[in-house]
Amino acid sequence: MPYDVVIVGGGPAGLSAALALGRARKRVLLCDAGTRRNAAAEHIHNFVTRDGTPPSEFREIGRQQLTAYSSVEVRDVRIESITGTRGAFQVNLTTDTVEARRILLCTGMIDERLGLDGFRELWGHSIFQCPYCHGWEVRDQKWAYLARGVESLHFPLQLRGWTREVVVFTGGTFDVPEPTRARFDTMGIRLETRPVARLVARENRLEGIELSDGTxxxxxVLFAHPPQRQVDLVRTLGVGLDEEGYVRVDPMTRETSVPGIYAGGDLQTRMQGAVFAAAAGVHAAAMLNHELTVELAIAEEAGGRE
Known part of the structure; x- marks a missing residue:
């Protein structure tokens, strides 16, 4: 008997989708390969009732709550490939092959670490992406932002809400418009355009940024937005991506360009975070439940008339 939905990914989006579908009495398989995008993060924030919860504990609680719903199955398994069409997908796992009427992708994104010495070790400890997620804990400290282009220069303006000491590093890779320079000067934001050589740290904590001239x-604290990419499975499915590399979905149904394959969470938006991903998972689950319920009811009625 096919699953109604196979969910790919066991983070906040996948767990929330499985919960909603389980409560709607749909047969669900959640596949979790164990790769955690937020594994380096010490805590989850901005999630009411779960503020300050370690990511591993969040997942443990989520899995435990799913055990109340007999139609939901969770497996620690990787999906090798997905073939078939809407209503009749074959999902090839590392252990066996299952069938599903629909697929929900909740795989998140892969953050590409920058080539700076020490970047990987400091990621999630002194280097962050989101001030809303981590700013409170490091408020009033000396902050830096590694800008990757002119389009990113609006970001450091908001950082002044958490600290009065902000330095923006461009690495000399692009020209900063005069109006932006003036705005930074007015707001007390320091602009540093010399090339960056390396990160200076002690005991896994950032102490400074060394420039190419030795200064x-x-x-x-360093905020940075390194490039992101989709996991290999998403790329092999051929779903449409936008200009930034995120999965395009119908804003209402959450269906991708491939019929029967849906997406929710970080893989389809730059507005990323546990609470956003969880909401996206529930949204996708509600749309899937509506579609599957109508489809199954029509099939039952048609069978009864034969």
Whole structure:
């Protein structure tokens, strides 16, 4: 008997989708390969009742709550490939092959670490992407932002809400418009355009950023937005991506360009975070439940008339 939905990914989006579908009495298989995008993060924030919860504990609680719904199955298994069409997908796992009427992708994104010495070790400890997620814990410290282009220069303006000491590093890779320079100056944001050589750290905590001329700028926190990419499975499915590499979905149904394959969470938006992903998972689940319920009811009625 095919699953109604196979969910790919066991983070906040996948767990929330499985919960909603389980409560709607749909037969669900959630496949979790164990790769955690937020594994380096010490806590989840901005999630009411779960503020400050370690990511591993969040997942443990989510899995435990799913055990109340007999139609939901969770497996620690990787999906090798997905073939077939809407209503009749074959999902090839590392252990066996299952069938599904629909697929829900909740795989998140892969963050590409920048080539700076020490970047990988400091990621999630002194280097962050989101001030809403981590800003409170490091408020009033010396902050830095590694800008990757002119389009990113709006970001450091908001950082002044958490600290009065902000330095923006461009690495000399692009020209900063004069109006932006003036705005930074007015707001007390320091602009540093010299090339960056390396990160200076001690005991896994950032102490400064060394420039190519040997100068070290003291800072305790670095915000950066490294490039992101989709996991291999998503890329092999051929779903449409936008200009930034995120999966395109119908804003209402959450269906991708491939009929029967849906997406929710970080893989389809730059507005990323546990609470956003969880909401996206529930949204997709509600749309899937509506579609499957109508489809199955029509099939039952047609069978009864024969």
């Amino acid at each position: 070290t700028i003291p800072c305790e």
